[in-house]
Amino acid sequence: MVVLLQPVTLDSHLCVNPKCKPSPVLIPVVDLTDPDAKTQIVKACEEFGFFKIVNHGVRPDLLTQLEQEAIKFFALHQSLKDKAGPPDPFGYGGKRIGPNGDVGWVEYILLNANTHLSSTKTNAVFQQTPAIFREAVEAYIEEMKRMSSKVLEMVAEELRIEQKEKLSRLVKVKESDSCLRMNHYPEKVDDTTAKEEIGFGEHTDPQLISVLRSNDHEGLQICLKDGTWVAVPPDHSTFFVLVGDTLQVMTNGRFKSVKHRVLTNTKRSRLSMIYFAGPPLTEKIAPLSCLVPEQEDWLYKEFTWSQYKLSAYKTKLGDYRLSLFEKQLPFSISSV
Ligand SMILES: C=C1C[C@]23C[C@@]1(O)CC[C@H]2[C@@]12CC[C@H](O)[C@@](C)(C(=O)O1)[C@H]2[C@@H]3C(=O)O
Numbered sequence: 001m002v003v004l005l006q007p008v009t010l011d012s013h014l015c016v017n018p019k020c021k022p023s024p025v026l027i028p029v030v031d032l033t034d035p036d037a038k039t040q041i042v043k044a045c046e047e048f049g050f051f052k053i054v055n056h057g058v059r060p061d062l063l064t065q066l067e068q069e070a071i072k073f074f075a076l077h078q079s080l081k082d083k084a085g086p087p088d089p090f091g092y093g094g095k096r097i098g099p100n101g102d103v104g105w106v107e108y109i110l111l112n113a114n115t116h117l118s119s120t121k122t123n124a125v126f127q128q129t130p131a132i133f134r135e136a137v138e139a140y141i142e143e144m145k146r147m148s149s150k151v152l153e154m155v156a157e158e159l160r161i162e163q164k165e166k167l168s169r170l171v172k173v174k175e176s177d178s179c180l181r182m183n184h185y186p187e188k189v190d191d192t193t194a195k196e197e198i199g200f201g202e203h204t205d206p207q208l209i210s211v212l213r214s215n216d217h218e219g220l221q222i223c224l225k226d227g228t229w230v231a232v233p234p235d236h237s238t239f240f241v242l243v244g245d246t247l248q249v250m251t252n253g254r255f256k257s258v259k260h261r262v263l264t265n266t267k268r269s270r271l272s273m274i275y276f277a278g279p280p281l282t283e284k285i286a287p288l289s290c291l292v293p294e295q296e297d298w299l300y301k302e303f304t305w306s307q308y309k310l311s312a313y314k315t316k317l318g319d320y321r322l323s324l325f326e327k328q329l330p331f332s333i334s335s336v
């Protein structure tokens with residue numbers, strides 16, 4: 001079986017970057033029920049750090065319900081939403097992304113996937129909303145856990161990792177440090193002309209993988225290996241998977257975390273939900289010895305997920321966070 005490829009044309013009018021030239025690009029589409037899916041996933045992770053999933057098995061009514069409830073939350077009066085903010089990092093936030101001065105044309109809710117560990121800010125989100133919202137969030141988190149562990153299990157099989165659960169276990173266990181983010185990129189009601197705004201600046205996600213779903217409004221772009229930015233056509237019936245920094249390290253750079261950003265068209269509001277599948281805080285992250293047996297071949301030093309997170313929260317969104325964890329190779333070209 002071959003990977004189903006969908007041609008994607010660059011929306012040149014959306015690009016603020018001079019490198020963003022129109023060119024047709026193929027984004028891999030993986031049917032999770034295809035017996036060849038694991039081969040396609042690994043190829044996509046190597047080439048793009050990004051792919052689209054169809055036949056994922058998530059109930060469409062759950063997606064509709066969660067989206068409707070999220071829309072209702074973001075439509076609340078600002079003073080009510082602010083009761084759940086500022087984010088700590090969980091809770092409600094607007095415009096400011098993270099603690100280091102990044103801003104975007106976005107408002108969001110960030111929730112710990114371990115809902116029993118909810119902070120005061122998280123509880124405040126649910127105090128403003130009907131019980132059905134919390135129930136939908138919890139059901140969605142379960143689905144995302146299932147889908148991310150399925151993908152990681154397929155990766156492990158295709159990479160011939162003896163322990164099939166080596167990667168998926170990290171997101172399945174109750175200690176897994178995963179989170180769910182809902183981003184709302186509002187329309188500008190008073191503006192007659194459509195404008196582009198940076199909704200979410202360019203960055204890579206720090207976790208293992210992220211599973212993203214949006215409504216049918218465009219905005220997401222990914223950066224290819226050659227530095228070109230391409231617009232990803234939205235498709236609300238599918239999910240997009242993004243490789244994160246942690247999986248890049250564990251595969252010793254064979255998979256690359258994908259740089260992405262959101263440029264919003266302020267005429268149409270965009271709503272996205274992203275599940276960041278992360279390992280337990282105490283988990284030691286390093287290249288997998290079954291893939292890279294000799295430590296001298298490791299491109300990264302070992303660190304715990306907790307150390308990486310602490311370090312990530314000291315960086316700005318667009319920083320290359322892995323640089324602190326790269327090993328200095330004894331005979332690099334620069335030292336010759
Ligand atoms: C600017 C920042 C926001 C962020 C924490 C950070 O200091 C750097 C990483 C950012 C990011 C990007 C992916 C996810 O949206 C996120 C929740 C994450 O884990 O890392 C955000 C962080 C955040 O918004 O709190």
Ligand SMILES: O=C(O)CCC(=O)C(=O)O
Nearest residue numbers: 181183200220262272274
């Ligand atoms: O909203 C989106 O589509 C992507 C946002 C994103 O990359 C993030 O929240 O980390």
Ligand SMILES: [Fe+2]
Nearest residue numbers: 203204205260
């Ligand atoms: Fe992201």
